[in-house]
Amino acid sequence: MKNRTNIILCSKKAKCSSEIIKRLSLYLRNLKRLEKEGVETISSDKITQFLNASSVQFRKDLSYFGGFGKPGVGYKVKSLLKELENILGVNQEWDIALVGAGRLGGALSRFEGFSRFNLRIVCVFDNDKKVIGKKRGQLLIQDVKDLVKTVERKKIRIAIIATPMEAAQSVCHELTKAGVKGILNFSPLVLKVPNGVCVSNVDMACELESLIYFAKRKR
Amino acid sequence: MKNRTNIILCSKKAKCSSEIIKRLSLYLRNLKRLEKEGVETISSDKITQFLNASSVQFRKDLSYFGGFGKPGVGYKVKSLLKELENILGVNQEWDIALVGAGRLGGALSRFEGFSRFNLRIVCVFDNDKKVIGKKRGQLLIQDVKDLVKTVERKKIRIAIIATPMEAAQSVCHELTKAGVKGILNFSPLVLKVPNGVCVSNVDMACELESLIYFAKRKR
DNA sequence: TAGAGTTTGTGAAAAATAGAACGAATATTA
DNA sequence: TAATATTCGTTCTATTTTTCACAAACTCTA
Known part of the structure; x- marks a missing residue:
């Protein structure tokens, strides 16, 4: 279940997991909030106060990429923010393709939250003739047959698969053929x-079913 | 990041984590598919072939709740399916509360996928005077001030938080105060x-930002 | 019924992840 | 400047999760 395969080289140590990267993303978001509030310096203790991660984890996660803090002081909010943006690559805009304009796909394409993170859904695909050609937000729903062509032309590297289970693998195949390097499945x-x-x-x-399980047995 | 705190008692062993429960849900879905296809018996090897879990993990996950398989044979699809439905509690209807009627909340309340899991959004809350009193689908958007009262009265155990980050913790506090046991955040x-x-x-x-990280450094 | 071939369930080992402890670096105060 | 208080980065330790390995249970065939 967990993605143990996504192990890549970092600057200092041998490898770091995708869990660490996700936490970096979380830290980044909190740094942005702090910057907005005018906070200039923050300690690992303070920043993790509202997160479930411990301050040790915070420091350790960062240490995979270098030492950004100063003992006795903490971290400069602005510069750490820039560092994390660089590490994650979120300081540039990224175009995303969405495949599947059904219920879930619909919910996702209407969710503008992505734009806050420099992510933009730029095309939507489906295989259902009834929805192809219709508008989904600003975007026209395209035939999934044009997927490879469009994704190649727009040089899209990241895609979301929100299709039924049956179609997922073939869509995935098309996407990678077209040059997509990251898939949110x-x-x-x-x-x-x-x-x-x-x-x-x-x-x-x-996620939902696990919640039900826990809701069931607690009084 | 990972939820190590959700440790609960199982039938046989001392405790089992929420990761296990999520995998059970995954197994259940695949059993349903197999049942539809007319498959009567399945081995742990075969069922995990297309899943992100090993056959050992499958057997061990199940073993927390009992031995459902027969050596040399495998598992009866129908009966294991029933067992899992029972364990997870998905064979009954569950009412859920949705907090946050913004963009994401709106998309979610329109997302009918929930009903497939016997989940029904029965109330929607927001703190924005401009939307309180308006309709969201069939439901009236209520003032978040009435949250505790309503959730208690309706005996709701599961809730979805789709508020901005700033409001999330206080909403969470209210929800748990009112008796909610599972939160989709x-x-x-x-x-x-x-x-x-x-x-x-x-x-x-x-998730997307971690993808960007990985997509960035692959050519 | 005997023997070969499957497949389960689980204790033990390995790997991954998180947490504690502490030296070293920096700031602050007197 | 010296003493004290912070806080980082890292090593060492503990915990959790996954994988390995194998006996026991079962089927099937002759």
Whole structure:
């Protein structure tokens, strides 16, 4: 379930997991908030106060990429923010392709939250003749047959798969063929991808059903 | 990041984590598919072939709740399916509360996927005077001030937080005060909850940003 | 019924992840 | 300047999770 395969080289140590990267993203968001509030310096203790991560974890996560803090002082909010943006690569805009304009896809394409993180859904695909050609927000829903062509032309590297389980693998294949390097997979299927492609799985059904389980047995 | 706090008693062993429960949900979905296809018996090897879990993990996960398989044979699809439905509690209807009627909240309340899991959004809350009193689908958007009262009265155990980050923790506090035991959290904040409450985080921005990181350095 | 071939369930080992402890670096105060 | 208080970065330790390995249970065939 957990993605133990996404192990890559960092600057100092041998490898770092995708869990660390996700936490970096979380830290980044909090730094942005702090910057807005005018905070200039922050300690690992303070910044993790509202996160579930410990201050040790924070320092350790950062240490994979270098020492950004000063003992006795903490971290400069602005410069750490820039460092994290660089590490994550979020200081540039990224275009995303969305495949699947069904219920979930619809919810996602209407969710403008992405733009806050420099992410922009620039095209939507489906295989259902009934929805192809219709508008989904600002975007025209395109035939999934044009996927490779469009994704190649727009040089899209990141895609979201929000199709039914059955279609997921073939869509995934098309996407990677077109040069996509990162896939956010909402289907419960485990996608087979060529080397160099990274898949992140979000399975809402699993999340919901696990909640039910816990809700059931507590009084 | 990972939820190590949600440890609960199982039938046989001392404790089992929420990761296990999520995998059970995954297994359940695949069993349903197999049942549809007319498959009567399945081995742990075969069922995990297309999942992100090993056959050992499958057997061990199940073993927390009992031995459902037969050596030399495998598992009866139909009966294991029933067992899992029972364990997870998905064979009954569950009412859920949605907090946050903004963009994401709006998309979620329109997302009919929930009903597939016997989940029904029965009330929507917001703190914005401009939307309170308006309709969101079939439901009237209520003032978040009435949250505790309503959730208590309706005996709601599961809630979705789709508020901005700033409001998430206080909403979470109110929800748990009112008796909610499971929270699906769409805000990037990691929520602090009392013992016995389970939080599932869906942070798409986080997932996407980690993808960017990996996509960035592959050519 | 005997023997070969599967497949389960689980204790033990390995790997991954998180947490504690502490020296070293910096700031502050008297 | 010296003493004290912070806070980082890292090593060492503990915990959790996953994988390995194998006995026991079962089927099937002759």
